[in-house]
Amino acid sequence: MADKIFRVNMTDLSTSLEDVPADWAGHGGRGLTSTIIAAEVPPACHPLGPNNKLVFAPGLLSGTAASNSGRISAGAKSPLTGTIKESNSGGTSAQRLAKMGCKALIIEGQPKDDVWYSLSLTPEGVTINTEDELIGKGNFAVVEGVEKRCSDKIGILSIGQAGEMQMSAANISVKDPDSHVRSLGRGGLGAVMGSKKIKFIALDAGDAKVDIADPDAFRAANRAFTKALVDHPVSQALGTYGSNVLVNIINEAGGLPTKNFSAGQFEGHEQISGETMHDIIVERGGKPKHGCHSGCVIQCSQIYNDLKGNYKTSGMEYESIWAMGADCTVDNLDQIAEMDHILDDIGIDTIETAVAFGVAMEGGVLPFGDSDEMIRIMSEEIAKGTALGRIIGNGAGSVGRTYGVTRVPVVKNQAIPAYDPRAIKGIGITYATSTQGADHTMGYTIATEILGVGGSADPLSKEGQIELSRNLQIATAAIDSTGMCLFVAFAALDDETCLPALIDMINARFGISLNAADVTNLGISILKTEHAFNQAAGFTNLDDRLPEFFETEPVPPHNAVWDFSGEEIDSFWNF
Amino acid sequence: MRIQVKLFAFFRKGRFIKEDRELPEGSTAGEVVDSLDIDREEVGVLMCNSRHCGFDTILQDGDIYAIFPVIGGG
Incomplete structure (x- = not known):
């Protein structure tokens, strides 16, 4: 069964299943949410108004047996930053969406009355229901209540009181395998869900499974990929501490x-x-x-x-x-x-x-x-x-x-x-230039500056930091599209079998033939799409700056200050 | 000379968190690693006075020297 776009209009309470446009077929996760937001959301719109859209997308490999592929992406124009936003999380929702054939869920419009709703997704499509009982409740009560009504097998995306009140820091919770929650944490996407008057989204994939074009090649690639992850010492430390x-x-x-x-x-x-x-x-x-x-x-x-x-x-x-x-x-x-x-x-x-x-x-x-x-x-x-x-x-x-x-x-x-970007300067470039506002995950230079993974760079020196941040931001945009947890990057940076195995899995899943250069180009095009949205929303190079106090207040023990010039920061976008 | 040695994560098992050590002048960071029966292959990061250093770094009296296995997060 071909994947579909599940669309919900909260203004007229209509739903539809649409074929996936050819331009979107190669995208998943962040690449897809950002592509859809850029295509369908007016950049100057109010993030909490009817013209913003909230998009959920599983990664390209979500729902398959690929190790660590259970990340879900959510995207919208952010009420916190005013920029395009992608936030991703673990939990059980990415796998449910992928298995039910949902390439992306697009929620648009806004109810005119003061009624709360929930959405229920199955492989057949979306239904919209009114909701009273769980309004005003926290996420744990929501998960418990929805599981009682439906089943504990379903995936749940929900907002707590902060999302209902449209606070700019509100997140969207994602039920985990133990019926606790993970979070689509940053950028206030919970407020966008609250503005659409949706308290929760229940995901029931039934027995549906993801189609794999070449199962044997997929299994072989997953074995190599899993070995690279398990063998890397960073993975072992993460599992302990x-x-x-x-x-x-x-x-x-x-x-x-x-x-x-x-x-x-x-x-x-x-x-x-x-x-x-x-x-x-x-x-x-x-x-x-x-x-x-x-x-x-x-x-x-x-x-x-x-x-x-x-x-x-x-x-x-x-x-x-x-x-x-x-x-x-x-x-x-x-x-x-x-x-x-x-x-x-x-x-x-x-x-x-x-x-x-x-x-x-x-x-x-x-x-x-x-x-x-x-x-x-x-x-x-x-x-x-x-x-x-x-x-x-x-x-x-x-x-x-x-x-x-x-x-x-x-x-x-x-x-x-x-x-601290004064003492670890490369991460400051990521904070300044990220398309999403300050976010370490967008280009995790810490790996190289502090942890000695993927080479080394002096954290107190400016040398090489712009290029380091750029390369990592490009690679991250691509990884965020696969449904992979970002922690696969430690193995990918150090173990030369890891990234080819990941690409082989994508190829075996879809019956295509991407190579490493295609993946880099995907990352570049995602960053450029996001950057163009922000510029159309009114952001300029002067927004790519750290707060003034970092330049004027030395931070002990190194007594370092932030000393990149604006011109140097702007060179980040020369690609 | 006297230096302070700090260990982290599983390097602490059966060893210590923090200890002052008397060392001969000219001792290197790598020699301290060896003296603790830590395999150099397992070392991820060495820092001397909060700056990254290498196995060949010659330690000085009063240095604070930190030894980390390969770790990550984010």
Whole structure:
């Protein structure tokens, strides 16, 4: 059965199944969401108005047996940044969409009345239902309620209270294999879903399976690919300590943003580190190793239990722990786990929200390190939509503007994550030039600058950083189209069998003959499509800049400043 | 001379987190790795005073020296 575009119009509550246009056939994941947004969304539209569209797309390999291929992409014009946005996540939804033959789900329009809806997708198409019972509820109650109504086999995409209230940091939750949630985290896509008045999307693929053009070639390529992933030492460390293994090394390098980006090392780093987290998890009978989707062979997620040994949260990432930890000077992992759970339930980005708290602390709203007050504000203010809750829920930039703070770490109004660009300069180029606002995943130069994967580059030197960021941003755009977890990149950078095996799988899936140059060209064309959308939305090269304080405030211990000229940054786009 | 050695991730198993060591003048970063029975092949990153260094780096009195296995995340 040929894949279809599933389209939903929320203005007239109509649905349709459409053939996939020839131009879109070679795309998946981010490449497809960005292509559709660029083709169908007026760049100058209001992100929360009827002319914006919310697009979900599984990757090219999602739904197959390919290891680590369970990522889903969501795209729209972002209410946080005003740019094009793609956010991706694990969980079970990519596989459900791919198996039901959904190349992409496009949600357009906006209901005129004040009625909430849900969507239900099967291989036959989409139905729209009104929803009352779960409105106002957090994501965990939504997952439980929808599973009770349907079955625990279905995939679920949902928003919490933050999405209902259209906060700019609201995310979209994706049910994971244990009926907990992962997040389409960054850029406020939950607010776009809320603006369409959709509380959740249920995905029931039944027994449908993905067609493979050449099953034997596919199996052989997947074997080689899986071996490359499993054998790489980074994969092994990720399965033991999670991505939080980074706290100590980034701290040691002097690039761990601390106390709202006023220092590069955090006294309490050991207490929030991956090593400590691993020991706590084991001691309390949790799981240090856990996959966010079936077919993951890296398993960087974890099950974190509370003091009594009861489940508290899973999938705590380095960036979330850094943001709630070092950036707010909180050195208690149990408090961080509690906050992670609350933010998942409310459905709001952990990075944006915690960086917003760091700015609020700078502005005197609450003291640095006061995690009890953070928890109270999350539960009592953000979840309930008070004025303070909305100020924080609209992100770090919103807090800075409201309280007159000048040290506001954002690019294109999106919070800068866990790596200080003064002490790790290549990542600053990614923050500045990314088509999505500050986002480390768009071109993860940390691999080369700090971790020694894929070569090496001096993090305190400008040399080679623009080219490094460019090459990684191009490669990332391509990987984000495959449905692959970005953590396959460590093996791909070091093991020469990895990338060819990945390309062989795509070829065997579709019966085509891509080569490495085609994949690079795909990445280039995605970046150019996204950049052109942003320019048409009014962005210029002057938006590709870091906040002024990075140039004027040296960050200890290296006392480094951000010293790229505008001209140097602009040369990023010379390709 | 006296330097502080810090270990991370699974290098800590059966060893230590942080320890001060007396070393002969001219000791290299690689020699400290060897003295800890860490296979050089397993080393991902070495840092001396928060800057990356190599096995040949000659350590100085008062240095803070960190040894990491191959790790990643993001």
